[in-house]
Amino acid sequence: MTTAPDLTHLTAVQMADGLASGEFTSVELTQAHLDRITALNPVLNAFLQVDIDGALATAADVDARRAAGEELPRLAGVPIAVKDIACTQGIPTTAGSRTLEGWIPPYDATIVTRLKDARMPILGKTNMDEFAMGSSTEHSAFGPTRNPWNLDRIPGGSGGGSSAAVAAFLAPLAIGSDTGGSIRQPGAVTGTVGAKPTYGGVSRYGVIALASSLDQIGPCARTVTDAALLHEVIGGHDPMDSTSIDAPVPPVVEASANRDLTGLRIGIVTELTGEGYQDGVQARFDESVQLLRDAGAEIVEVSCPHFRYAMAAYYLILPSEASSNLARYDAMRYGLRVAPEGVESPSAEQVMASSRDAGFGDEVKRRIILGTYALSSGYYDAYYGQAQKVRTLIARDFEAAFEQADVLISPTAPTTAFKIGDKLEDPMAMYLNDIATIPANLAGIPGLSLPSGVADEDGLPVGIQILAPATQDQRMYAVGAALEALLAQQWGGSGSVLDRAPEVTTGAVSEEAK
Amino acid sequence: MSALSRDDVAHVAMLARIQLTDAELDRLAGQLDQIVGWVGQVNEVAADDVPPMSHPLPLTNVTRPDEVRPSLTAEQALANAPEAELDRFSVPRILDED
Numbered sequence: 001m002t003t004a005p006d007l008t009h010l011t012a013v014q015m016a017d018g019l020a021s022g023e024f025t026s027v028e029l030t031q032a033h034l035d036r037i038t039a040l041n042p043v044l045n046a047f048l049q050v051d052i053d054g055a056l057a058t059a060a061d062v063d064a065r066r067a068a069g070e071e072l073p074r075l076a077g078v079p080i081a082v083k084d085i086a087c088t089q090g091i092p093t094t095a096g097s098r099t100l101e102g103w104i105p106p107y108d109a110t111i112v113t114r115l116k117d118a119r120m121p122i123l124g125k126t127n128m129d130e131f132a133m134g135s136s137t138e139h140s141a142f143g144p145t146r147n148p149w150n151l152d153r154i155p156g157g158s159g160g161g162s163s164a165a166v167a168a169f170l171a172p173l174a175i176g177s178d179t180g181g182s183i184r185q186p187g188a189v190t191g192t193v194g195a196k197p198t199y200g201g202v203s204r205y206g207v208i209a210l211a212s213s214l215d216q217i218g219p220c221a222r223t224v225t226d227a228a229l230l231h232e233v234i235g236g237h238d239p240m241d242s243t244s245i246d247a248p249v250p251p252v253v254e255a256s257a258n259r260d261l262t263g264l265r266i267g268i269v270t271e272l273t274g275e276g277y278q279d280g281v282q283a284r285f286d287e288s289v290q291l292l293r294d295a296g297a298e299i300v301e302v303s304c305p306h307f308r309y310a311m312a313a314y315y316l317i318l319p320s321e322a323s324s325n326l327a328r329y330d331a332m333r334y335g336l337r338v339a340p341e342g343v344e345s346p347s348a349e350q351v352m353a354s355s356r357d358a359g360f361g362d363e364v365k366r367r368i369i370l371g372t373y374a375l376s377s378g379y380y381d382a383y384y385g386q387a388q389k390v391r392t393l394i395a396r397d398f399e400a401a402f403e404q405a406d407v408l409i410s411p412t413a414p415t416t417a418f419k420i421g422d423k424l425e426d427p428m429a430m431y432l433n434d435i436a437t438i439p440a441n442l443a444g445i446p447g448l449s450l451p452s453g454v455a456d457e458d459g460l461p462v463g464i465q466i467l468a469p470a471t472q473d474q475r476m477y478a479v480g481a482a483l484e485a486l487l488a489q490q491w492g493g494s495g496s497v498l499d500r501a502p503e504v505t506t507g508a509v510s511e512e513a514k
Numbered sequence: 515m516s517a518l519s520r521d522d523v524a525h526v527a528m529l530a531r532i533q534l535t536d537a538e539l540d541r542l543a544g545q546l547d548q549i550v551g552w553v554g555q556v557n558e559v560a561a562d563d564v565p566p567m568s569h570p571l572p573l574t575n576v577t578r579p580d581e582v583r584p585s586l587t588a589e590q591a592l593a594n595a596p597e598a599e600l601d602r603f604s605v606p607r608i609l610d611e612d
Contacts, residue, residue, distance in 0.1 A: 388566030444570020
């Protein structure tokens, strides 16, 4: 029961304004989202946990404080979804893994504390590829998430739960994590906005680690400004994370008001266009480039010759770090413990090995084994050591490129959303989805994806990626917001690509889900 | 040429403490061999004089005062344990019996 059925379709800014002016209450707004989750989550599987009581309690508290005339943070009362990779005290947190099924964190991640300080009702935890390893959310131990644009398609990964939730209006905002593209690629294939801040820009305390030199937390939203507002809430120094940058959050919200592109130098990365990119993806990219040029930006082409080795370097560095990080799942202090069959009085080592076999999915096993191999004696120099050197060369390519351009652009992903099941048995094909997003993680620079339209051949959304130099996150928001406004003028309607997404129906599922 | 044999995969899996079943070995060994061959491309780059990059931030030795701070209670720390006893984690035997 809601007073205004369209509350879920507002932007986060409109929600915040409506709450501030008393047009509707946070309880109404939160309940509208919970109702939609109840109706559609059985189809989409975007949420692994829904915290009805917790979300409504926060909402009621915000309403009471507002009624009492208290000054509140901008997004107070605006609900949010959190990727199941961030610890939430008292709410199960699994990272999409059987190993952590039923695990209840005894503390909050810093980003969760910041959402609570901002008085944002937390709707629940979103589905993801197990330990964030994947590009489709099919590697979740709890079933794939479906793309609201087409239920047979993947919503991207690893943050497919967050992207699907935002695209289907189950939440206006969501938290994501991006190790090789897990915020940006899901954004691209669902017609939503996702930003990976500069490495160290957002605290990772209490976030389940995948690859510590690559992981970064960031916002998922439906508009660039909404993403910037969330970025500002979660960003900034945290003494609990020794890799967190001790400097103010870049002025991302201010930048998202930008509409002026005059004289801005925008670089197209030669190695991230053309061959291997789907026609409709390339066509929408080329159109956006033309819009930027017409608006007064100077378009230059830059070459980053070592990017062709970025995937290989990444698939050595990530598994190496992951194999080390995931050694903590030893079945001793928390997580799944399974005794080996047919062994009387098994040792801790045997229990650990059988527990990890039972608790991890194939992709996690592949990467742990690959990483263990790359770090092992006799192979270290040829694999991990060499990958680290290639990483330096990729960072240098970026440095040179940013001497010629203020920001760099590329398509976010080489294709639109593929069919669920299509690449599940072919890990290498799955990895190639992140070809355009991975270089930014290796160098630690920020990147943002926003919708650039839909591909003619399949009617599915396409994303464009904007990359900025480290700590200059505001640049990608400024360019993203300006481009978003230009595209909205062309598209008409609400200005959102989601206008063209079909309404998700419960027809495909059983009666009880309706 | 195979970079990684089925036996290699079984050996590395045990180093990583994952007891793969035969069926899993059949499935994963071929895939891993293909992936290892592919990531080996990094060796096409001449990089002898290039310093390795371990992480993107120019940060070293971030420290804090060594002071007692609030932490988890024993009850909280043990709440998710597969097995606990006498306020401690209970684990399988760690030594051979013979």
